[in-house]
Amino acid sequence: MTAPPAPGRLSGKTCLITGGAQGIGRATAERFAAEGARLVLGDVDGEALDKLAAELTATGAEVRTVTGDVADPGAAYRMTDAAMEDYGRLDVLVANAGVLPLQRITEATPQDWDHVMAVDGRGMFLSCKYAIEAMLPNRGGSIVCLSSISGLAGQESQSTYGPAKFVASGLTLHLAVEWAAHGIRVNAVAPGTIRTERVRRLPEEPGGAEYLADIAKRHPIGRIGEPGEVAAAICFLASDDASFITGAILPVDGGYLAQ
Ligand code: NAD
Numbered sequence: 001m002t003a004p005p006a007p008g009r010l011s012g013k014t015c016l017i018t019g020g021a022q023g024i025g026r027a028t029a030e031r032f033a034a035e036g037a038r039l040v041l042g043d044v045d046g047e048a049l050d051k052l053a054a055e056l057t058a059t060g061a062e063v064r065t066v067t068g069d070v071a072d073p074g075a076a077y078r079m080t081d082a083a084m085e086d087y088g089r090l091d092v093l094v095a096n097a098g099v100l101p102l103q104r105i106t107e108a109t110p111q112d113w114d115h116v117m118a119v120d121g122r123g124m125f126l127s128c129k130y131a132i133e134a135m136l137p138n139r140g141g142s143i144v145c146l147s148s149i150s151g152l153a154g155q156e157s158q159s160t161y162g163p164a165k166f167v168a169s170g171l172t173l174h175l176a177v178e179w180a181a182h183g184i185r186v187n188a189v190a191p192g193t194i195r196t197e198r199v200r201r202l203p204e205e206p207g208g209a210e211y212l213a214d215i216a217k218r219h220p221i222g223r224i225g226e227p228g229e230v231a232a233a234i235c236f237l238a239s240d241d242a243s244f245i246t247g248a249i250l251p252v253d254g255g256y257l258a259q
Contacts, residue, residue: 008036009239014087016040016079018070018127019097021048023196024146024234027227028094031235033061038087042066042079043097062087070097070123080130092238093131093143095124095168100198102211105159113160120164128175132184140183144237145172147188147249149256157211169249176247185246187237192253193224221254 015032019025020041029041033056043049046067053063066082068075083090098120103112128143135141150158151165158165172188179186193199193215202208216224233252236242251257 008034009235009241010092011036012038013091013238014038014040014083014089015092015094015238016042016083016090016127016131017094017096018042018076018079018123020094021045021052023198024191024194024227024230025094025096026052027231028096028234029056029063031228031231032092032238033059033063035235035239037092038062040064040066040079040083040086042068042070042075042082044069069119070127071118073126076123076126077130079127080134084134089138090131090134091138091141093127093141094234094238095127095131095143095145097123097127098146098164099161101161102157102202102205102208103160104157108160116160116164117167120161121167124168124171128171128186132175132179135184136182138183141185142238142242143175143184143186144234145186145188147172147190149190149192149251149253151188152190152249152251152257157207172249173247180246185237185242187242187245187247188249189230189233189237190249190251190253190257191225191230192219192251192256194227194230195224196227199224218259219254219256220259223254225252225254 015037020029021043049065053065056063066079070076145168147168148165150162151169176186202212230252
């Protein structure tokens, strides 16, 4: 007789991942599915979402998808609501959806600022707000926000994106204190440069190849990171293994912030 599979770290937990179709979100979805989570994946890219959902379902995972823009309150609400409607509860939110423009302030327009703040700022606020409202009746839950090294320190060409990531760091600290007594933990990861679809496109942009070559050298480990390395840290913070950790912003950066 073969032994039953060992329960995963997220067995029985309903987990919403925004921006789940590619990059760090996709790697997190794959990791969470392997750890036994029931998934709700939200993203603007419905086609990519459906493709990933089919792949994960084929491995035996339970997956729902919601296509929509996290900056839109109606769409952000639908992502949480899908977890409540389909699974009856929400245990984990990974607030990951984001846009990552590379811009100096002299190149950035007011519209650029509004766009990154809408997606990375308001989108994260909305995702956290609706998730906390859904978690309150269970008196428990875990949120992991995607901050960045540029949400904790100054960097070149991050004049719009960097401040939006400081919003992610700020939300993490404030919400952690606000909801700790209700059993809801709020943490963040602060990745260094990670080889996602977004970063792979950088060499096509003016100055992007130079930026990438330079930033890779600035990570003491001597390379940029892989999406799975961030997903592993997100999984730890989301799981009960991190039951006494809230308000932490964990660098996943090859030593970048240690300098
Ligand atoms: P990516 O562009 O590869 O993937 C982002 C995903 O979010 C895509 O599937 C995209 O369709 C989705 N998305 C974008 N706007 C959305 C919106 N308005 N509503 C819903 N979904 C939306 O990006 P990535 O590199 O995987 O980044 C993911 C997160 O990690 C972001 O929050 C980013 O700031 C953070 N991060 C990335 C890096 C890095 O180097 N890649 C470093 C630090 C932090």
